Structure formats: C-alpha cells, structure tokens
C-alpha cells in the first residue's frame with residue numbers, strides 16, 4: 001500500500017511528477033558531491049608539490065622535510081631554503097620549480113594551505129606518537145603515493161579515542177584538552 005503510494009510522486013507521465021523527480025535528483029546529487037568533498041579534503045596549493053615524486057621516486061625521508069616531528073608537538077613544513085638546497089641544481093626549468101625560485105628570490109615563505117587542523121582546545125603532540133612508534137601513515141594515509149595531500153581522517157575525538165583504547169594509551173580528558 002505504502003510503496004506504490006510513494007511512487008506516484010515520481011510518475012514522470014505528468015508535470016508534477018517530473019518536477020518532484022528532478023528536485024529529488026538534484027538534492028541527492030548535491031548531497032553526494034558534498035559528501036565526496038568532505039571526505040577527501042584536498043585544497044589547492046601555491047606550488048604543485050608531489051609527495052610521490054619526492055618520497056617514492058627520489059627516496060627522500062619524511063623526516064628530512066618534517067624534521068620537527070620526533071622532537072616537538074609539530075611536524076613542521078620545510079623552509080624554502082631546504083627546497084632550494086636541491087632545486088638550485090635540480091629541475092630549474094620546470095614551471096612549478098620556477099615558482100619556487102620566485103619565492104626564494106623575494107625571500108618569501110610559501111603560503112601552503114594546511115590540510116590537517118585541530119580545534120585550538122585540543123592538545124596534540126607528534127613527538128609522543130613518534131616515540132610510541134605510531135607510523136605517519138596510520139594517521140595521514142599513504143602519503144608516499146599522493147601527488148597532492150588528501151585528508152584521510154576526520155580528526156574527530158572518537159577517532160583518537162579508538163586508537164588510544166586499542167593501544168592502551170591514556171584517555172584522560174586532560175591528555176588532549178587544556
């Protein structure tokens with residue numbers, strides 16, 4: 001009784017049916033597109049920097065560039081100087097590397113868009129996780145095969161707690177909150 005009753009709204013042989021069908025489709029598609037975007041947040045960057053090229057093709061270690069991770073709360077992003085250490089001699093003719101050189105010439109930092117951001121009331125610490133041998137990939141995914149950083153985790157509290165419980169790490173509120 002109920003199903004056929006509902007279906008009559010989508011009867012495309014009349015005008016009202018058409019309008020309702022199209023409206024429903026538009027809502028569904030917009031929601032799907034929004035969900036897809038929310039799941040794979042990957043902002044445009046000022047320079048098309050590829051982790052795959054640097055990590056997989058040229059075997060550069062994560063910590064060569066994110067050198068603060070084992071000794072501070074932050075992993076850090078490398079300075080223009082660190083990039084130019086190689087790019088003064090490597091691939092200087094490539095358009096994206098020319099952009100890099102322009103920042104260097106103007107002595108300006110590169111305004112990278114952050115992908116992983118916690119609210120300010122949450123305390124996080126890279127050093128503690130490196131010390132406990134939690135791999136970068138457990139939280140950031142297969143960065144070594146990304147040509148562009150994609151956010152692979154929600155960073156919601158439940159996500160932190162699931163792993164803390166599984167690894168017998170502390171779930172005391174004050175570990176993560178000020």
Ligand code: HEC
Nearest residue numbers: 047048049053058060078082083086090091094096097100
């Ligand atoms: C240890 C050396 C090294 C460091 C440090 C380094 N790169 Fe590279 N980069 C390379 C090599 C090698 C290539 C590949 C060159 C090629 O394919 O001809 C490359 C390629 C690139 C490309 C071109 C990719 C393409 O194919 O168009 C860009 C852009 C780039 N790097 C940006 C950066 C930035 C930004 C930094 C600093 C955050 C950086 N690199 C740090 C070695 C390095």
Ligand code: HEC
Nearest residue numbers: 049054060061062065112113114115116136140143144149
């Ligand atoms: C040659 C230098 C270099 C190497 C090697 C490198 N990175 Fe990066 N990384 C960068 C730069 C530059 C950015 C900022 C631009 C971007 O997001 O692509 C970045 C961004 C990131 C981000 C996103 C940070 C944010 O929130 O915006 C993560 C996560 C990350 N790197 C993890 C890794 C991991 C894991 C490895 C090793 C598998 C690695 N990186 C190796 C230079 C490097």
Ligand code: HEC
Nearest residue numbers: 062066069074075076077116117118124129134135136139
């Ligand atoms: C337990 C999960 C976890 C692990 C393991 C982890 N990260 Fe992160 N990473 C985060 C979170 C959460 C943020 C956002 C921090 C914030 O906003 O305060 C972040 C931020 C970053 C950033 C942005 C810049 C910064 O300093 O905040 C980079 C780069 C990064 N991580 C690289 C790495 C690298 C490289 C490793 C491995 C050595 C690693 N991360 C290991 C969770 C993790």
Ligand code: HEC
Nearest residue numbers: 123124125128132134138155159160163164167169175176
């Ligand atoms: C994949 C597993 C994993 C995830 C995800 C994870 N953690 Fe952890 N975390 C650990 C482990 C393991 C330790 C080390 C516990 C120890 O040293 O006894 C730790 C330690 C910490 C510490 C340091 C505690 C201390 O005693 O200094 C803080 C703070 C922390 N985590 C915050 C977070 C936050 C915030 C998130 C989510 C954004 C998060 N963690 C996500 C595994 C994880």
Ligand code: HEC
Nearest residue numbers: 119122155156157158160161164170171172173175176177
């Ligand atoms: C392992 C880390 C961790 C622990 C332990 C933790 N939290 Fe959180 N909490 C987070 C993160 C990350 C967020 C921000 C993301 C989110 O809102 O889910 C958060 C968000 C919150 C918020 C804000 C929620 C919102 O919707 O704005 C409250 C309130 C909160 N936590 C309370 C607590 C209390 C109470 C405890 C102890 C019973 C606790 N947390 C333990 C990581 C943690």
